[in-house]
Amino acid sequence: MGVRSMRADPSKFYPINVTDTCSVWNVLSSNTLYAAARGAGCSFCITSFVQYELLYKPRKRQHNADQELKKRLKQEQAADRFKAHQSTIDDLLAIGVLEQRKRLGKGELSSIAFAVKINQGFLSDDKNAFSLAKERGVVSTQTVPHLLSWLMFTGVLSDADARNVIDEHKALNRSLEMQLHEAREETLRCLQNTP
C-alpha cells in the first residue's frame, strides 16, 4: 500500500537518503522538485540492485516515461550523484531483513539494509518498506511527498512550484499525484498556522 496516511513533520527532512526503486523515479519525475531538493542540500544514493532494476533489467517493453527517467538517472550518475553502492548478503543478515523477502522487493530490502549500514536516511513511497525501515532503526525514514512538504515549508518551493511538481510527476505516469496533493494542502495549512 502507498504512503498516503503517513503524516510527516514538514519542518524537518533528513537530507541524505538511500532511495528505493520507485522513489528514485518519483524524485526524478519532477525536475522542479529534484532541483529544489539538491539546492536545499539533499543528496540521494541507491544500491546496485536498485540501479540494476532501473537501468539494466531487461524489459519486454520500453515506455517513453521510463526512457526519460533512465536518461535523467544516467545524467545524474555521470555527474557523480545517485551513486550506486553494493549492499551485501551480510548487510541483509545483519539487520535480519531476509525473512521479509516474500513481502518486500529486493530493491527495498537492499536499500533498507544499506541505509542501516551507513546510518543514513531511507526514502521510500511504500508503506511496508517504510514500516520495516522504521522497525529496523533506520535513522530517518521518509517519503517523496514529505520531501515536497519540507521544501514548501522551508520556502524553497512556492505553492505554484508545488503544483508544477505534481504536473511534472503526472506527465511521467507516476502514481503519487494524490499523495503529493495531500502533502501540498497539509503544508499550506501548517504554513497558515505558523506565526
Place this chain on the structure above:
Amino acid sequence: MKQDFATTLQRDKQILNPAIAATQIRSALGVSDETAIPDVYGAFRSLGIHVFRRKLGNSNISGLFVIHPVAGKCALVNSSEDIYRQRFSAAHEMAHAIFDSDQSASVSLFDSRNDPRETRANKFASNFLMPKSFLKKLPDPKKWTDDDVRKYASRFKVSCAALGYALKSANLIRQELCERMVVLQVPKETKVDPELPSNLTQMQRERKTRLLDLGLSDFYVQLCFDAFQEGVISLGRLSEALLCSPSEMMELSSLYGRSIYAR
C-alpha cells in the same frame, strides 16, 4: 469454496479408477454430467491446486506438475497450444495432482502414450471433460456429419480428436470413425479462452494476451493486487511478482482497474 478435494480423493480407494475420480470431482464442483466445465482453470484452483499458463519454448511439452515445497501442488499448462487442447492439458495435470503426488514433478509431453501414469491422466482428463454417461446419451455418433462432430466438440470445449478418442473409448464408435474425427478442427474463432472473455475490448485483449504469454493469468494478477492492497506485500514485491517495471505497473493497475495507492 476452497477445498483440497484432490487430497481427500487420494485417501479414497476409488481413486484407482480415473473415471470415478473424474465423476466425483465434477460432482464436488457442482457441475452436472451434461454440462461442459466452463473454466477448467478455475475448477482446478477451487480444488486447491495452483495452475499457471505460459508459452513454453518446447512445443512438445503440454504441461507439467510439480509439488513446490512452499506453494504445494502447482501445474503449468503450455499456452502455446490450442485453447481446447490447453483445457485437456489442464485436466491432465489435475490428474497428476490427484494420482501422482508421490512424484515431486512430472512433465507431460505431447505424445507419451506408453507411460501408464500418462495414460491414466489422459483417461481422467477425458472423463472429466466428457463424462461417459453423457456421451452415451448423445445421438448415435456413427451417424454424425463432420459438422456434428465439430458441434459436439464445441459443446464440450474439447478438440475433435479428444472427442473422437473419448467416443472410441466408450465403445460408441470404431477405429475408422475415430480416425475420421481426429483430423477435424473446431474453427479457432469459435473458441473462447475463459481467461480472455469475449467482453474485453481489443486493447484489453491484446494486453491480457501478452500477460498470459508471460504466465500472468487474471487470477494471479488479481491475487497479487489483493496481497498488495491488504498490505501483505510491498510495491517493490508486487512489481517483482508481476514481472514488470514501475511504469508497466501503472499500466497494469489501470488495465485491471486497481489502485496502487488505495485508501
